[in-house]
Amino acid sequence: xENFSSNLSCRYxxxxxxxxxxxxxxxxxxxxxxxxxxxxxxxxxxxxxSAIIKKMHAKNRAHAACIALRKGICK
Numbered sequence: 660x661e662n663f664s665s666n667l668s669c670r671y672x673x674x675x676x677x678x679x680x681x682x683x684x685x686x687x688x689x690x691x692x693x694x695x696x697x698x699x700x701x702x703x704x705x706x707x708x709s710a711i712i713k714k715m716h717a718k719n720r721a722h723a724a725c726i727a728l729r730k731g732i733c734k
Contacts, residue, residue: 670713671732680707685724685733717733 673681676697683693690708694701708720717723727733 660674667694673714676709681711682733684720685728
């Protein structure tokens with residue numbers, strides 16, 4: 660399954676850091692909680708979330724999370 664997930668991450672050109680943030684989003688964390696978890700500023704998290712939404716052609720972070728779960732990018 661990991662190989663499948665990696666292939667989909669590549670398809671969307673999601674970086675490992677973006678994949679980590681996407682996992683936190685699917686787990687229900689908000690931007691501030693993610694920033695604290697990975698020791699970066701909230702502005703950095705927002706930039707990553709924007710990049711994820713753009714790369715996945717999602718409407719918003721919830722839509723990106725749904726795509727990630729449906730496509731097996733996140734568990």
